[in-house]
Amino acid sequence: MSKTSFALFDTLKQGLADIDRNGLRRRRRIADSACAAHMTVDGREIIGFASNDYLGLAAHETLREALAEGAQKYGAGSGGSHLLGGHSRAHAKLEDDLAAFSGGFVDQARALYFSTGYMANLATLTTLGAVGPSGGRSTLMFCDALNHASLIDGARLSRAEIRIYPHAHVEALDAMLDASVNEGGTKIIVTDSVFSMDGDIAPLARLLEVAERYGAWLVVDDAHGFGVLGPQGRGALAEAALHSPHLVYVGTLGKAAGVSGAFVIAHETVIEWFVQRARSYIFTTASPPAVAHAVSASLKIIGGQEGDLRRAHLATLIDSTRAILQRTRWLPVDSHTAVQPLIIGGNEETLTLAAALDEYRMWVPAIRPPTVPVGTSRLRISLSAAHSHDDLAKLDDALQTLSNRP
Numbered sequence: 001m002s003k004t005s006f007a008l009f010d011t012l013k014q015g016l017a018d019i020d021r022n023g024l025r026r027r028r029r030i031a032d033s034a035c036a037a038h039m040t041v042d043g044r045e046i047i048g049f050a051s052n053d054y055l056g057l058a059a060h061e062t063l064r065e066a067l068a069e070g071a072q073k074y075g076a077g078s079g080g081s082h083l084l085g086g087h088s089r090a091h092a093k094l095e096d097d098l099a100a101f102s103g104g105f106v107d108q109a110r111a112l113y114f115s116t117g118y119m120a121n122l123a124t125l126t127t128l129g130a131v132g133p134s135g136g137r138s139t140l141m142f143c144d145a146l147n148h149a150s151l152i153d154g155a156r157l158s159r160a161e162i163r164i165y166p167h168a169h170v171e172a173l174d175a176m177l178d179a180s181v182n183e184g185g186t187k188i189i190v191t192d193s194v195f196s197m198d199g200d201i202a203p204l205a206r207l208l209e210v211a212e213r214y215g216a217w218l219v220v221d222d223a224h225g226f227g228v229l230g231p232q233g234r235g236a237l238a239e240a241a242l243h244s245p246h247l248v249y250v251g252t253l254g255k256a257a258g259v260s261g262a263f264v265i266a267h268e269t270v271i272e273w274f275v276q277r278a279r280s281y282i283f284t285t286a287s288p289p290a291v292a293h294a295v296s297a298s299l300k301i302i303g304g305q306e307g308d309l310r311r312a313h314l315a316t317l318i319d320s321t322r323a324i325l326q327r328t329r330w331l332p333v334d335s336h337t338a339v340q341p342l343i344i345g346g347n348e349e350t351l352t353l354a355a356a357l358d359e360y361r362m363w364v365p366a367i368r369p370p371t372v373p374v375g376t377s378r379l380r381i382s383l384s385a386a387h388s389h390d391d392l393a394k395l396d397d398a399l400q401t402l403s404n405r406p
């Protein structure tokens with residue numbers, strides 16, 4: 001290495017040392033088995049409270065078979081981007097299935113399938129406001145302060161002017177829109193439905209009322225709600241019984257749906273615009289058709305009787321966990337979803353607690369800045385319909401023992 005390249009590495013080493021000093025080093029664990037309540041991680045049997053597999057479908061036999069069937073029919077890879085040869089019958093069918101399942105919030109609903117939720121959010125925010133001569137530079141984007149990183153990145157990449165409103169604060173948002181009635185072009189309100197690190201649900205009906213009053217779009221990222229919330233798991237908009245052409249819905253398929261990918265549903269005009277313009281849709285290889293085939297099978301489970309049973313079981317787990325967390329000396333967040341955070345505070349303390357739970361063979365991730373604000377580091381207990389009440393009894397024992405330690 002030359003002298004100058006050593007200097008480059010020194011900068012990175014200093015950066016990594018800073019990460020260590022602040023208790024922010026992240027380490028990946030290696031799963032040796034399928035995602036499930038009981039799994040083998042780094043060679044040890046553990047109870048997993050880390051996944052977003054809320055309905056316990058990731059290892060479901062029907063989905064394994066559907067994935068294999070899809071691979072037999074369509075092969076391993078798609079071979080190209082959606083606009084250049086990679087769009088298969090499996091993708092097209094899935095889009096129809098998704099629009100029929102979760103598109104009740106808008107007339108002439110159409111769905112667009114993406115490889116990941118991250119890419120769907122980049123597409124939605126960069127594309128929605130980018131109309132007219134200034135290419136989106138006059139667009140105003142109003143974003144909840146706790147939005148997911150992919151929404152933040154999408155907003156930044158859009159070149160719109162970003163205005164952040166305090167978390168779930170509809171009055172503040174209303175005032176900001178009121179102050180901007182004579183400014184800008186397209187207006188877009190952007191929010192998570194279920195906030196990923198807090199588990200609370202955005203006031204969607206009131207946000208939509210504001211969006212309609214000011215002629216703004218309302219983009220709702222339902223990554224943690226799709227499959228879990230609403231009748232048959234149709235999602236947060238169905239749960240709130242909303243209906244409006246202002247709504248643009250993003251759902252992901254790697255969480256409750258147990259597979260991979262994501263989708264946007266909106267009025268067909270919006271979706272056609274995305275097909276023409278969304279760079280993270282156009283300039284990437286279509287995901288394997290077999291994956292889309294497996295997601296269609298997942299939708300059948302989610303929307304059927306088995307889905308209802310799984311959601312009902314999950315609801316009892318959520319209630320039990322709320323009671324368990326209340327009994328500790330730490331601060332639970334008032335969440336009625338499968339995301340059950342326990343705020344510890346400091347990074348080191350949170351890491352120590354996560355390590356202690358690991359001794360009990362429980363995997364509960366420590367969430368630290370920048371994912372959450374400084375001083376609110378937390379354990380994020382993520383529940384799945386694959387968990388049993390016996391699993392929760394073990395978590396309860398461990399947490400109460402640790403909580404009573406001086």
Ligand SMILES: *Cc1c(COP(=O)(O)O)cnc(C)c1O
Binds near residue numbers: 116150223
């Ligand atoms: C997980 C998540 C995403 C990203 O979805 P992927 O399919 O994992 O890329 C987007 N938004 C929210 C709120 C999420 O939790």
